[in-house]
Amino acid sequence: MSVPLLEVGRLSVEFGSTDMPLRAASDVSFTVDAGEVVGIVGESGSGKSVSALAVMGLIDAPGRVRAERLAFAGRDLQRMPERERRSLLGGDMAMIFQDPVTSLNPSFTVAFQLMETIALHEGGSRKARRARALKLLKDVEIPDAERRLHAFPHQLSGGMSQRVMLAMAIACNPRLLIADEPTTALDVTVQAQMLALLARLQKERGMALVLITHDLGVISEVAQRVLVMYAGQVVESASAEDLFAQPRHPYTEALLASLPERNAGKRRLASLAGTVPGAFDRPAGCLLSPRCPYVQERCRVERPELFEVGTSRARCFYPLGAAPQP
Amino acid sequence: MSDLVLATDALTKRYEVSGGLFQPKATVRALQDVSLSLAAGRTLAVVGESGCGKSTLARQIAMLEAPTSGTITIGGVDATAADAAARRALRRTVQMVFQNPFASLNPRKKVGTALEEPLAINTDLGKSEREERGRAMLGRVGLSPEHYRRYPHMFSGGQRQRVAIARALMLEPRLVIADEPVSALDVSIQAQVLNLLMDLQDETGVAYVFISHNLAVVELIADEVIVMYLGRVMERAPKAELFAAPRHPYTRALLASTPRVDATRGAAALARAAASALSGELPSPLAPPSGCVFRTRCPFAIGRCAEVVPALEPAGAAHAAACIRQDEIG
């Protein structure tokens, strides 16, 4: 466990003109150890999806990706030749996306798409690949797998399509799986099945799982460590236990406080006024300062770093339940 | 009771769809025997997953489509038997807020014009008076006057939803159907919009039919809840009872599947979720199972479930569940 599986150091992703760029993600740093489950939680515009795409190398021009460090199993992803990096994709590193309907090619059968993935990374005879494809479908708990192998995506329900996508992603036994909002588009009963499946696969194969979602409930059930993102930055990084028991960043606290289940019995939900800053109204100091209920003068002028606060880290000069930063 | 804003009786809606080339037409049973009632100033939540018929129900109550059979009574008036003029008058009583804030506002109309439209069609108010009311309503939902002459694409999702709510209230309806009004919004914006809806209910006494798949939100906002599956009502109860003591297996599965922040964590949580997870898939609405439509996925199904369509049996004062085994399951 000496070298983390994934190291991301000060990642930033920008779009638009160079003098007035849209910073979709800035100064994002985190590590993922082998076999660990990390949750990244944030609302729209938080930069969570963009960061994952950048790690996978899926951000094309005109997006600009920069990072101090971006390494997989100790190998520098930024210095790697294109071909090598592409062979990692789908092989050791895999990703599944939110909308299964648009992620599968509607013109080809499930069998074709699965076998294509296997062919790209492992090869083998047609018969062998077909057998592997069938086994994969059974692994992801698709009932009646034989028949489903020859189905087209539009004949599958949302939950089934998501499982097929998962099958494609784990086909080559990746060491890291990034799941971007994998259950958001699914019904809640299907979601529970999907999460249980993801957890089981993760344990069986010793895969590291990065789960990106806006649903704190999902995070609380599945993740060991959590990153909270806001307006393109990581604002808190902590173990799941610590995060839910004692959030250190005011945004995390607000997010938890606005959940309906934490407002049981009350008539009004606690809510944070205002909206996430866009491209053109980013505050000079801390990005939460216009909305933060604990804002002080220092917050408005200085940008906080991600400070250590006990066993967590928070991007705040006055972290909750701890002494202010010097 | 004249205090009832809405009452439906055995509401049924079937759609005909083509079965394919040379095939006979197939029937989708979108709604089957749905009966409910709602008093003024109260909120009825309709809960269910995809294919349960909640959107169809919304369209029926909003009189956007006519039911196949059954009746809808709005404010004491039978909407199903009403003629065109009476239906037009009823429009003032029922309004709707839609799920997708990006599609529910006309992109070519300024926000102010959209707000004035209901008044222009249904009242004789002059231009300046319409504008005055529009601006007042916009302020009431928390937007500022300078937003009045803006186009929808300049607003965020949460702001558009506020405009949609304002538009729904322009005619001072007695009933507003909210079809997943916050599902497309971020968590913190959801809180703002839900607060707005509850404030407005306190101020105006409007009744809500609140459609949602998010049980946490329902627990907060509802007075009474009905749970639907494949077009039928599975359970109906006051909110507190439904969450404390659900009687129908489907309701229990829904409650168990909802991830909660303060529940057990990690492996134990997942084990619980997996254990309560339903087996199988949603049956096709073209060929629903015989007897109880839920039986193919129910952990408590027995032979008789395939033979008998369970009626809503009372289980308490205002609590009813459609399960022949509800007393045994405990």
Place this chain on the structure above:
Amino acid sequence: MSAMSPLASTMPTAPPSPAAELWRDFRRNRGAVIGLAVLALLVVCAVFANVIAPYSPSEQYRDATLVRPSLTPVGGHVFVLGTDEVGRDILSRLIHGTRLSLAIGIVSVGLSLSLGVLLGLVAGFYRGRLPEYVVMRLMDVMLALPSLLLAVAVVAVLGPGLANAMYAIAIVMLPHFVRLTRGAVLTELAKDYVQASRLAGAGTWRLMFDTVLPNCAAPLIVQATLGFSSAILDAAALGFLGLGAQPPTPEWGSMLASALEFIQSAWWVVTLPGLAILVTVLAFNLTGDGLRDALDPKLKT
């Protein structure tokens, strides 16, 4: 953690109107701006033809027939672009011809667009019922015939002449507008804001023209611009066949037709009207493309 306070505006103080935004996006396309400039020039020529043209377009200078384009006077007159076989100044005829070409474009497209939009709305709103069936089958029949033949057939029935040519062209373009409108209407009808207007009590008429039609405008505007250019070409073709404008009307197409025999001996009589057609059609196409590009991103917002 305040409960409810009016939201601060996160928008710039005075957002540009849709027209200003459209112009800003349009301006970025150099070709489109050039096209628009040429069109503006053509409009000026058409409006002020009497003032700009050096001579009358029908005045025949018998002693100066088939004169080459040059600046040296012939028989006391300067014919910058030469004269045709009966001594009429080509420059003046081209300038006056601008009026006719623009008129053809406006009238044909105007007629076709109006009727096409109406039929398309009916077809879209009454989907699955008799009105849609009737309209679309009629359009299918019209599309099955080659457009030029159809135009020729119409003119044969109505009789030759520029006005009848314009009606024929309008009829030929009709199915395209109907299909386009119907497609756009069906897309919009699926959206919630239409339901919201129905809930507000809007009747079919208001739904058609006030709610849905403005949202279908973008593809229609683009098609109309491109329709201008095809109208001019069709009129030229009909004129070429002798079925459109009759002499001495200085319509570019018929100018081409009556001068074909001189293509070797007096190239300017044939080439210059052809160039005029080319430039005009190109200008309309560039403008239309620019409009489509400028309108498209807005559709996606």
